[in-house]
Amino acid sequence: MSTMRSAQILASALAEMQNFYGIPVTGVLDEETKAWMKRPRCGVPDQFGVRVKANLRRRKRYTLTGKTWNNRHLTFSIQNYTEKLGWYNSMEAVRRAFLVWEQVTPLVFQEVSYDDIRLRRREEADIMVLFASGFHGDSSPFDGMGGFLAHAYFPGPGLGGDTHFDADEPWTFSSTDLHGSPDGKPQPTQPLPTVRPRRPGRPDHQPPRPPQPPHPGGKPERPPKPGPPPQPRATERPDQYGPNICDGNFDTVAVLRGEMFVFKGRWFWRVRHNRVLDNYPMPIGHFWRGLPGNISAAYERQDGHFVFFKGNRYWLFREANLEPGYPQPLSSYGTDIPYDRIDTAIWWEPTGHTFFFQADRYWRFNEETQRGDPGYPKPISVWQGIPTSPKGAFLSSDAAYTYFYKGTKYWKFNNERLRMEPGHPKSILRDFMGCQEHVEPRPRWPDVARPPFNPNGGAEPEADGDSKEEDVGDKDEGSRVVVQMEEVVRTVNVVMVLVPLLLLLCILGLAFALVQMQRKGAPRMLLYCKRSLQEWV
Template identity: 35%
Template sequence: MLLIPSKKSFWHQEMFLIGLLIALRESMAAPTPTAEDINRGVDWLTKFGYLPPPNPVTGQLQTQEELSKAIKAMQEFGGLKATGILDEPTLMLMKTPRCSLPDLSHSQALRRRRSAQPLTKWNKRNLSWRVRNFPKESSLGHDTVRALMYYALKVWSDITPLNFHEVAGNNADIQIDFSRADHNDGYPFDGPGGTVAHAFFPGEHHTSGDTHFDDEESWTFRSSDIHGMDLFAVAVHEFGHAIGLTHISDMESIMRPYYQGPVGDPLKYDLPYDDKVRIWQLYGVRESVSPTAKPDISKTEDHPFLPDLPENRSTTQPRKDEPDRCSTHFDAVAQIRGEAFFFKGKYFWRLTRTKHLVSLQPAQIHRFWRGLPLNLDSVDAVYERTTDHKIVFFKGDRYWVFKDNNVEEGYPRPITDFGLPLGGVDAAFSWSLNDKTYFFKDNLFWSYDDKEHRMDEGYPLETILWKGIPVTLDDAMGWSDGATYFFRGKEYWKIVNSNMEAEQGYPQSTAKDWLVCSDMLSDGPGSESTQTGAHSRQGHQDESRSENGYEVCSCTSSAGSLFGTAYNDLLWFLSIIHLFTAALISVL
């Protein structure tokens, strides 16, 4: 319901402004502000909690004494000389870009407190975040914006028990938006300058934790533009609100409401000690963190890349690190939701159930699966669990579990959870024949029971279970035709599950049969492509098939060849016996 102020209300307001103007003219310490300055000053003091809003019903307004007290409270909070009048330094500070949230409630303003602690904090330690929309006209690219959000949150998680992880979807605890003007949250933006951002305190409301930036600001990063607004500095401040901190008057605090310019390199930024103390009072100190320790910047494996210069979103040049699908070997291959995914470096290609390539250009892994490290340079193995259809990513000594595109809380975790040794895996896939998951590393493989969450007895084995495939693999996957496909280098092998042996005519070209590289010729025995590319991991070397010991010799006149074939057949037979023995033990 719209309330129309009465004539009495307007009369009281006019008399109030006249009294304020007289008081200002009586002061000889500063030039007399204009009527416009006075109106803006009163609006500003009301907006940020130093004056209560006028009551249009009763017409009750502040007295001159109350106004003077409000100005003094604002000046003290802002670090100015408390004159009680709208002098030039006060008006200048009021024009400084700042956070939208009030500094004090009315009752706090009357008591002139320096700061006030919020009534709420998060009652959980794992918080999700998501950039729902990005700046529309900024020179900062999407990846740079997301990286800056990551580092701004990391400032707080480095010293508290809080953990932040990026997710996709609409259920993030902290939704990040770049909005303009009135965006229906009670804190409208006002264009360039003025209020630049705000965030909502923790709680049960659907907006709790949400953080909004004014899309009409010129957001910058590592820029020499003195008129720009440093996104990292503002984000650190606003995320302080999102986890429960209010404004404080300390001139050195990141929670000071006024924009103070860039705060330095996000990789090295260290919160002022007073800010640390305030957040520790809410959540405690992160385990193993010294209260006086500087941020540890030596471990950067999980940290997203930040460019030296802002990305230019209008530039659409292809990325230099995009691999060529027709000439590369793949880091990982997986069947996910019935579709095939080929991973290389930071990218992947996707094939539909009918083996139709969705796009000739690869997509970026971290944009599809939100929650993986932004600087992830590759993955080692990927598979979909048959038990719950969740997707598992492996990289080095760690793994992540995803439900659809969203990472589960608590990840990454060490691969020792599976009973695997440290050092990573080369390949992983779930075999539909027995619902077991097989892990491969060098010339070893393990059998894991996802239902029982334990490794089968007797593993690892040194001999491959499936006959006729390489001893070392890049990856493997089952497919909708009922076969299992094993990949190494630029080639693949097909095994029909009931046969346990590679089909005749394999290996074949992965690029030609899977990645729509129809102009490529089949790899001949004497061509360079028969040198099966080694898996792109440290310690692997590029070796020929004969050197790796998995080339099948067609000659039978040599006694040595006969012995080698018989020996391999014996090892294969023993592997089959071991598999069924392990299965029998697990049943008993």
């Protein structure tokens, strides 16, 4: 009976999905249904808490949330662009998408320069358009290429009305239906693809056709459009929008879900492939709601939870959501661990233990028993070469190395040989953040305070006796340096010429000796001895 009921539920769900996509309703998982299931889609769920019913009557493909705009004149702002299209094509695609919706709704859309919003010359627009990757501050991270392409929010303050696109998708300018429906209006039910980076069946040069009006009636009159707005910039940020990652001295560095997170004050960055992702730094509280700034340590537990430490308290997160009842004091995390603060924490995959570091000591913690192992704490010198009070620790992707961070440097620890790799510490800003570091020249090479060397022996301007003696001494010293370098260079050149000549003469002499021996044959004395020995034998 249960098997039959399960089959009925599956057929009903398939029929509802086929009806939603506008394809033939069969209740069977046929090839056309499989093809539609594999297509990219937007980030809005198909069902909003409504249980799938067995009837196959067509229903409206929109949601009545009770949230609407207070006026018909709406503003939008494009925060950045995707490198897949470039600045012009990204701006043009979004503007054309708003134009399509304006032609079939009683709404008027006006673009606002993001520079004016960023510099606080204007308030945020009603609809903020953003291209982002993964975590981007709204608790709905993107999943990379494929899967979810975009999501939009219903009208309202804050994130209300905003539209976000996954920057990792292979966007092309043929994506004429780039924009979704944050205005709460119904979408057409004909079998058209949802928001997609590539739309088949339409040439790139062909302009988009606006969808048919969902309700009869003409379009109301609207005020004239303003002139073209100035071009927004993609990545520049003024100082009040966060610190510069290349300044270093972070509170902590951690790897969460395989990505590097860098925390400093109330800000954090996401770093991937030796570059900071766009739209960062971001305030910590915009993503991890309830988490304060100036945290001291963070790590990902074996069960996938994120643990953040500050002072004598800790916060436990599941993805971007704070677990109920937190923060809690460190004393509730386990026994035989430091309760005042933790400088660095890391779950060490090679042994399956968690290590806590504080000053010049470290603890090994068992997550299952929630106790520190016997014999700990131990001196941090056991980890040969790492500094005291490290500010961050994370594993390499293959768990073969452990990286420790402090200040602007990092140390690379070999997990198999249990020792520090030679040549460390190195710059974490250059090797992980992609910062360009400038090396200052040595102060006396050249010394700009020293007068230039005068090979012609010209007289210097007259000055007091002490200054004259110093100038002469400096001049003599400069002359000696130049002469010595010229002598060294001349000696090296002579050696480089003589050594090959000597080797060539040796080779020629050896060849001449061999030729002479072949011409004269063996010595007569040897031949005579050979004959006498033969007769004697």
